[in-house]
Amino acid sequence: MNGSSFNLMLLVAGMAFLPMLAVSVTAFTKFSVVVMILRNALGIQQLPPNIVVYSISVLLSAYIALPMLSDIYHKVDTANLSYKTMSDYTEAADIASAPLKGFLSKHADAKQVAFFLQSTRKIWPEETGLKATEKDLTILIPAFLLTQLTQAFEIGFLLYLPFLAIDIVVTAILVALGMMMVPPSSISIPFKLMLFVFVDGWSKLVQGLILTYT
Secondary structure, three states: OOHHHHHHHHHHHHHHHHHHHHHHHOOHHHHHHHHHHHHHHHOOOOOOOHHHHHHHHHHHHHHHHHHHHHHHHHHHHHOOOOOOOHHHHHHHHHHHHHHHHHHHHHHOOHHHHHHHHHHHHHHOOHHHHOOOOOOOHHHHHHHHHHHHHHHHHHHHHHHHHHHHHHHHHHHHHHHHOOOOOOOHHHHHHHHHHHHHHHOOHHHHHHHHHHHOOO
């Protein structure tokens, strides 16, 4: 097999795993989950549409990951590898993994890292598990992903509270007026939207999510 065919195979294999990798090691999970929870809290499950939610998540994730990606590109580019043998790709992966490990380690909960490290040493074969460290990607990636999910649900809970209060107030008023047949959501949704727009909700939400990575 010549070098060009080998490179093409690696490229195709890498592209197949790229979406999963992007979700696992970037802020995409947190952004998308928070926006979807917000959508449900507002009571407008179809707005914004999924394509908008994913577009926002991808763009903001790229914004957060840009310094890391720039560092990876600079280090790999200065290595001057020929990419003609498997060792060249292995070396490039080792160089690229250093900034990625730094990003994941910074934003992964230490308790999650400790859990996966301890579990690895118990579940994996002894010769492999004992060599695992808290800086391994096999430890950092699941710890980071679980941390992102936990933080997303914590933020979602706080987002739900003011809208839940509006639902309760509207429902209580309708019951007091004897208008039990009127769907509370038809009255509460406009008030929720008004509150969200009045407090400049999108700006505050996006700014708050970005600041969680400082």
